[in-house]
Amino acid sequence: MRNVTYDTIIKDGRFFDGSGGPSAVRHVGIRDGVVAAISEEPLDETGCGEVVEAAGQWVLPGMVDIHTHYDVEVLRGPDLTESLRHGVTTILLGSCSLSTVHVGGVDAGDLFGRVEAIPRQHVISAVDEKRTWENAGQYVAALESLPLGPNLAAFIGHSDMRTATMGLDRATRKEVRPSAAEQARMERMLREALDAGFVGMSAQQLLFDKLDGDLCRSRTLPSTYARGREMRGLRRILRQRGRALQAGPDVGRPHTLLTQAFGSIGLGGRPLKTSLLSAADIKAIPFVIHLLRGLAGLVNRLGGDFRFQHLPVPFEVYADGIDLVIFEEFGAGAQALHLQEKLARDELMRDPAYRARFRKDYESKYGPRVWHRDFFDAEIVACPDASVVGKSFGQVGQERGGAHPVDAFLDLVLDHGTDLRWRTTISNHRPGVLRKIAREPGVQMGFSDAGAHLRNMAFYNFGLRLLRHVRDAEVAGKPFVTVEHAVHRLTGELADWYGLDAGHLRLGDRADLMVLDPSRLDSSLEEYNEEPVAQYGGLSRMVNRNDATVPLVMVGGRTVWRSGRATSLLGRERTGRFLRTGEQSRSPLTAARRTPQTPRPSTTEIAS
Structure with missing residues (x-):
């Protein structure tokens, strides 16, 4: 029976x-x-x-989250509840060339600390305390020895491999190339990771991702220093094995985007699965999203297997004072973030010559960039001086005798430091454009950055917010995709492309x-919330609560x-x-x- x-x-x-x-x-x-x-x-x-x-x-x-930086948090908080509570049950580690497979604590701290806004001292202690592995296979075993909440998958980070092979100093010098032995070692590391089941490799070309620490502070990530021969060897392995390359082109050098995109084409052979950062409707250059959509379609018609990653919600960021990665993209901003000590920063920000440089960078509206550089589009949400809360820095400048918005901003940072909290929306601000991107087959839903930028943004529930957008349009009689298709985009489509046993509910499926x-797909999805992170010394991070x-x-x-x-x-x-x-x-x-x-x-x- x-x-x-x-x-x-x-x-x-x-x-x-x-x-x-x-x-x-x-x-x-x-x-x-x-x-x-x-x-x-x-x-x-x-x-x-x-x-x-x-x-x-x-x-x-x-749901499947294809772009996170939980590599450090998972070591001490493997439950990863902040994603699970929103229905995310599969999480990819190792984005943006960063992973903790080969580097030790100090190098991991320098790689993750400033780029991903994770406190460097906690990165160092977590990696040094938990590290029991020497290679990718042992790393996987170490993860599976933890009480994991969700399922994990991973990229191997190119900056991780390059640092472990060449040393962080040599890996971040323009004139240094890996020796034949070093190239062979990185290729061996990649093969070992693929043998262990990694989805592929992540790389980076974006030049405003800067190192933390003292040794190589403010140099760009090691992956950005790689040249053609090095990358060809690694890409060849990925192509042969049918694994994915996640890459971040440099917004200041548009040719890097084209190189990565057209590099996906197989030319009669096997295409290179390529997932590129990112398809965003950027306020600063609103026309570019239409070019990106067309590029993905063209590359795939020519035989590529190419996808853009896309965050399907408005990209709203918060900052405490000047601590925000968007300032890394121009000289004056990066100059301030280079300084670790508050006194040195304050002295710099008082310098009239520095302020003139900042104003010049701010007023330069031409060329590729991420931040719209408009302090009238930046709302102050908390400050000891309650009279400025709810206003933009531009408004504050006008009320203070017509001061330039940059001067109003720097004055408030000098007066209040990180007690000055403000926000702005960088991209994905036009609902109509978001609806078009949601239909694009050359776009993947993701790019949450979960586990990083703890004080700057919270997109743990991005999938729910997409479903709300779809459901609301359907109720209004103006559907742009079906709910079934939206669910597929957040689940089975992603799992299938990366070759993961996830994202489906069929007989026999886990x-x-x-x-x-x-x-309850309602306004609670967009409300602002914070929660302390025990493994980061009680730091209060932005979260979602619905x-x-x-x-x-x-x-x-x-x-x-x-x-x-x-x-x-x-x-x-x-x-x-x-x-x-x-x-x-x-x-x-x-x-x-x-x-x-x-x-x-x-x-x-x-x-x-």
Whole structure:
């Protein structure tokens, strides 16, 4: 007699399988960590450990976040609750050429500290304390020894490999090239990472990503110093193995974007899977987004396998004083951020010659750039001087005798330091353009930067915000994509492109899923919130809080988030695992997995 007992049944929810196919009300049975039944008819609840009533709610695969910097946080906080609570169950580490596979604590601190705005001293202590690995395979084993909350996958960072091979000083000198032995070692590191299941390699060409520390402070990341021979060898391995290159072109050198994009084309052979940063509707150069959309389509028609990464929400950033990465893109801003001591910074900002340089950089509106450089479009949200709160720096200057906006900004930084908090939106500010990008096949939904820029931004719930945009347009009778397609873009599409066993809810799939209340896709998704980070000494970081929107999250068939709270599993037991590219679930039920489509009206079930 067949045993049809389930560990969990989720009943009467609108079911999305992650393929983009039609959704429908279904009952989902979970047994031994995998999807064991998908049925139009109610399932037998006899002996079931948990029954979840999901009427009026959506049942979705867990979302995939393809661009994070959790490499440090995961070592001491492997639950990664800030992403899980929003339905993200698979997370990619190792973006922007940065990973902790080969470098020690001090080098990791110099690589991550300033670029990703993670306190350098905590990077050093976390890596030195937890490091038990010497290569990529051991790194994966070390991750899987932790009580992981979500599933992880990873890029190997080019700056990580280059630093470990050449030393940080030599790796950041223009005149130095890797020797033949050093090139061979980096290529061996890459092969080892791919053998361990990494999705590929991340590289960087962006020149305003600067190093922290003292030894090489304010030099750009090691990956930016690589030249053609070095990169050709690494790219050849990725192309041969069918793995992905994540790259960041330099906005100040547009030819680097074209080089990366057209480098994806196979020219009669295998294309190089390339994911490029990033498709953004930048305020400073509003026409460029249309060129990027066209470029992706052209490259793929010519035989490439090319995608832009895109954050599908307004890119709003906050800053404490002058501590914000956008100032790195011009000389006067980078000059101030180079100085670690407040007294030295203050002296610089009082210097009339420095102020003149800053004004000149600010007023230079031509050429590629990220920040719009408009202090009238920068709102002060907190300051000991309450009279300036709610105003822009431009307004403050006007009220102070017509002072230049730069002088008004520098005066307030001098008076209040990091107690001056302000915000601006850099890109993705036009809803109509966001709707167009959401339909582009050459664009991937991602670029959250979760785990980095702790005081500057919070996009942990970017997937929910996209779904709200889609749902609101549908309700208004002006749909731009279906909800099913939007779910696919956040789940199965990403997992399939990177070769990961995630993003789908088919029979035999691991039960990584979320239950979502569509009535709570509301303004709570955009509210400002902060929360202390224990592993960073209690630093208060920006977060998202919309707990009513996602009442349930499961990883591997185990409930990790329920009714606004983490369950007792998180931080104590491992629910997630390291997902190796090309590896399917080890469950014996995998053989019964169906093609990714919504089941016909019947009970589709795997017998135990």
